[in-house]
Amino acid sequence: MGIEIRELEGDTMRILITDTNPAFANSIRRAILQEIPVMAVDEVDVAANDSVMNDEILVHRLGQVPLHTPDGYRLPRECDCTDGRCPKCSVTLTLEKEGPGIIKTGDLESSDEEVVPVSDSIPLTRLDEGQNLEFTAIARLGFGKDHANWQPAVVAYKFMPIFELDEDACTACGDCIDACPKNILEIEDDEVKITNIEKCTMCLACIDSCPEDAINIDHDPTKVILKIESTGAMPPDQLLEKATEVLEDKCKEFAKKTKKL
Ligand SMILES: [Zn+2]
Structure with a gap:
């Protein structure tokens, strides 16, 4: 198996995995979506809310x-406290504002x-003249499998596209170049060439546009x-690293239990 980083900038990461299969790629995807604990507000005590929003x-x-989630917090169920409100397993976000104005996330005051x-x-909401908003929110660690509030990312994968051209049938008319929404086709030396196959979304617009039926688009399920x-x-x-740890732990536990059979 091979892994290459194709893009890592800000909150976005794109990697190419070779010698793999869809099941493995989906395991990584599901581990990130569901099994990595992050912080989210899951309890709010509203003291005053005069806004139009209920x-x-x-x-x-x-x-x-979404809340920045540092290492070190405990899951409420693994904490010594019984109510999930101690500083080891929870963070308090408070807000006290009087209108007029737009209330934004920057107005929240965090205990960490x-x-x-x-x-x-x-x-978050808007307050008119004389309206008040006051609440205490408690954020705790949780999992995406329990509620989407704790889902730390959106993850998707696609197979490596394959662009096939029947060179004898192609007349280099250029219709496919105009049709491609990603602008990744060009004519070089009277031949249609693809400039960046990884950008292909397999929309098949090139196939539809070709009057000679010279194009075929396929995919390679071993490259994701x-x-x-x-x-x-x-x-x-960090999400990718934690997802691999989640899968590693599951496999270790499974191996340990099968040995006991
Ligand atoms: Zn606690």
Whole structure:
């Protein structure tokens, strides 16, 4: 198996995995989506809310705000405290504001400066003159498999496309070049060439546009391009590393139990 980083910038990572199969790529994808604990608001005590947005919607919005998640926090079920409210397993985000104005994530005050919203500019609600908003939110670690609020990223993969050209049938008319939405086809020495096969989305527009039926698009299931777009809770390369640890632990446990059979 081979792994090459194709892109690693900000919250986005793209890797090429070779000598693999769809099941393995999907295991990585599902481990990232569901099995890596990150922080999210899951309890809110609303003391005052004069805004047009009702409490339930406001709390729902708060739950979906991605929070930076440092190492070191415990899962509430693994903590010594019984109520999931101690500093080892929870962070408090408070807000007290009077209108008018747009209330944004930057207005939240966290009990841990490392656990803050990934962006200060996410709007929460709007207050008019004289309206008040006051609440205490508690963020805890959780898993994407329990609620999407704890899903740390969007992960997708595709197979490596294969572009096949029947050179005898192709007249280099250029119709496919105009049809390709990714602009990755060109004519070089009277022959259609693909400039970056990894950008191909396999939309088949080139096939549809070719009057000579000279093009075929296929895919190679042993080569997978995996893309991770983190919410910002954790860097994407860290998510990938943690996902491999999750799978490693599962395999180790499985191996240990099969030996006991
Ligand atoms: Zn605790």
